[in-house]
Amino acid sequence: MPSFGHQPALDGLRGVAVVIVLLFHAxxxxxxxxxxxxxxxxxxSGYLITSLLLTEHARSGRVSLRAFYGRRMRRLLxxxxxxxxxxxxxxxxxxxxxxxGLRGDMVGALxxxxxxxxLAKGQSYGNLFLGGTSPLEHY
Known part of the structure; x- marks a missing residue:
């Protein structure tokens, strides 16, 4: 299987998508x-992550979920x-x-x-789009 390699155009398109969301929230x-x-x-993001996992599988014959989530945490945390x-x-x-409940929201976000x-508080994620009050609601 060929390596997909870095595709800057897709990074750019993801950046445009983020800007659109920020402008929408403005x-x-x-x-x-x-x-x-x-x-x-x-x-x-799903496409890019899948391509990385497929490349890893083609190279080593396996996918390490521990390594995958470790990379995600190092990037996102x-x-x-x-x-x-x-x-x-x-x-x-x-x-x-x-x-x-902002303290609990912060723990959940981290x-x-x-x-x-x-969900543990009995709130639906879908209802978060109706104008909730937590600054972390779409985390």
């Missing part, structure tokens, strides 16, 4: 379908930790004071399990 009235950027981002730290700092200055935290 409330721009002309960008009512910005949430579709999430689907584009995750579809491309620094940004996740920074995001949560900024929210803690913002809360120290009075932002998000009305948010109940452990990459926020959706499970919400």
């Amino acid at each position: 409330g721009l009235p002309w960008l009512s379908g910005g949430y579709l950027g999430v689907s584009v981002f995750f579809t491309l 620094p940004a996740s930790t920074l995001c949560v730290a900024l929210i803690i700092a913002a809360r120290a200055f009075g932002a998000f004071a009305q948010v109940e 452990l990459q399990s926020f959706n499970w935290v919400k």
Whole structure:
């Protein structure tokens, strides 16, 4: 199986998808379908991750899930930790004071399990799109 190699155009398209989502959350009235950027981002990410796993399997005859998740954590946790730290700092200055359960939300965000935290609280992930109050709700 040939190696897929790095494809900068796909990275660029994922970046455009992220910008579209950010603009959508900024409330721009002309960008009512910005949430579709999430689907584009995750579809491309799934393709890229699958290509990496297929390349690893072709090279070694196996896929190490431990190594895969280790790489994901090394890539995602620094940004996740920074995001949560900024929210803690913002809360120290009075932002998000009305948010109940923010501490639990932060733990869920850091452990990459926020959706499970919400389910444990009896809240549906689908309802998060209706304007929830946690700054971590789409984590």
